[in-house]
Amino acid sequence: MSPQDPLEQLLTGAFNRELGQLESAGSVDRVMSRVRRYIWLRRFVFAAVVALAMAALITTFPDFLWLSNWLLGIEFGRQAIPVALPLLGLFIPWLLVLLDDQV
Amino acid sequence: MEASDETLVSQALNLGDIAAFEQLVRRHQPRVLLLQRRLVRDPAIAEDLCQETFIRAWNKLRTFRATGRFQAWLTKLAYNVFLQHLRHASRMPKHMESIGADGQLDRDCLVMPTVPIADELPDLPKLLAVLTKEEQTLMVLNYAHGLSNREISEVLGIPVGTIKSQIHRAKDKIRHRFRIGVTP
Numbered sequence: 001m002s003p004q005d006p007l008e009q010l011l012t013g014a015f016n017r018e019l020g021q022l023e024s025a026g027s028v029d030r031v032m033s034r035v036r037r038y039i040w041l042r043r044f045v046f047a048a049v050v051a052l053a054m055a056a057l058i059t060t061f062p063d064f065l066w067l068s069n070w071l072l073g074i075e076f077g078r079q080a081i082p083v084a085l086p087l088l089g090l091f092i093p094w095l096l097v098l099l100d101d102q103v
Numbered sequence: 104m105e106a107s108d109e110t111l112v113s114q115a116l117n118l119g120d121i122a123a124f125e126q127l128v129r130r131h132q133p134r135v136l137l138l139q140r141r142l143v144r145d146p147a148i149a150e151d152l153c154q155e156t157f158i159r160a161w162n163k164l165r166t167f168r169a170t171g172r173f174q175a176w177l178t179k180l181a182y183n184v185f186l187q188h189l190r191h192a193s194r195m196p197k198h199m200e201s202i203g204a205d206g207q208l209d210r211d212c213l214v215m216p217t218v219p220i221a222d223e224l225p226d227l228p229k230l231l232a233v234l235t236k237e238e239q240t241l242m243v244l245n246y247a248h249g250l251s252n253r254e255i256s257e258v259l260g261i262p263v264g265t266i267k268s269q270i271h272r273a274k275d276k277i278r279h280r281f282r283i284g285v286t287p
Contacts, residue, residue, distance in 0.1 A: 007274060007283045014227040015246040022133035027150055031132055032125050034154045035161060039121060 044090075051089020108173035116164050124164075128157050131174065134247050135181045141231070141243050142185045152188055156181040175254040178244060182258050225281055233280045238273040245270055 106114075106126070114123035135156050139149035159180055167176050231239045244255045252270075256263045278284060 005284070007278050010225075010281075010283060011230065011242070011246055011274075011277070014225070014230055015243075018137060018227040019133045019247060022136050027136060027153070028129050028132045030150065031154050031157055032128055035124070035128065035157050036121065038158050039161065 047089045051086045055086050109169050112167055131177055137247050138181055138243050141239050152184050156184045175250055178248050179258045230277055233276050234273050238269055241269050242273055
């Protein structure tokens with residue numbers, strides 16, 4: 001079928017006009033907003049799970065306390081570590097979400 | 104110069120670059136939305152399926168092989184999202200009744216709705232209204248997504264020959280209905 005065919009021209013033009021309308025409908029932003037929320041939620045959940053696993057490890061095996069102290073660079077008390085690490089794990093992704101929204 | 108789809112996929116995949124993925128979304132979203140609108144009819148559900156398509160695309164980005172076209176890969180994903188929506192729907196939408204359980208099109212399904220012939224240039228909904236739902240889907244994949252017959256065949260799981268004849272028939276319908284290039 002030749003591109004000069006009136007039917008081809010009509011169809012191509014009609015599809016291009018329709019796509020142009022959909023492009024300007026603002027739904028791209030809605031798609032991206034949901035995709036971003038999903039991506040950050042996944043990262044958030046991942047970080048939280050890692051932090052909780054670490055807290056569980058330290059609680060079960062106190063010998064790992066030196067590791068968490070070293071990671072944090074702060075001399076927390078033995079009781080503070082299992083609380084502090086999950087909080088840190090939650091805080092960092094949250095901060096990233098805030099920063100991402102600013103961008 | 105705009106980065107190719109493959110470059111953007113690579114950036115999104117290796118660097119976790121959301122901005123690169125956003126470029127892909129901006130580039131392909133209108134086509135995906137147009138396809139979903141033709142498939143489900145309800146604009147709200149179509150937009151939801153469109154969003155679901157891109158979330159799935161992000162998750163499955165690793166399965167994309169650079170040997171094929173990203174557009175074809177994404178279209179297949181969009182179609183699978185639609186099929187999954189159908190499976191979850193409590194009742195099957197009317198327009199899918201002519202598609203069998205194996206996804207094959209029913210060749211006998213020929214509906215010719217009455218559409219007034221407008222004097223001005225007909226827009227897309229008017230043009231597509233003279234086609235069956237299956238033919239509409241094929242035309243969207245062919246013209247809006249720019250897929251070849253072979254790529255459409257891979258997306259829908261229908262033989263290439265069937266696609267060729269369906270598209271040919273669809274064009275004939277539009278040609279005769281709107282008297283394009285037809286001498287009275």
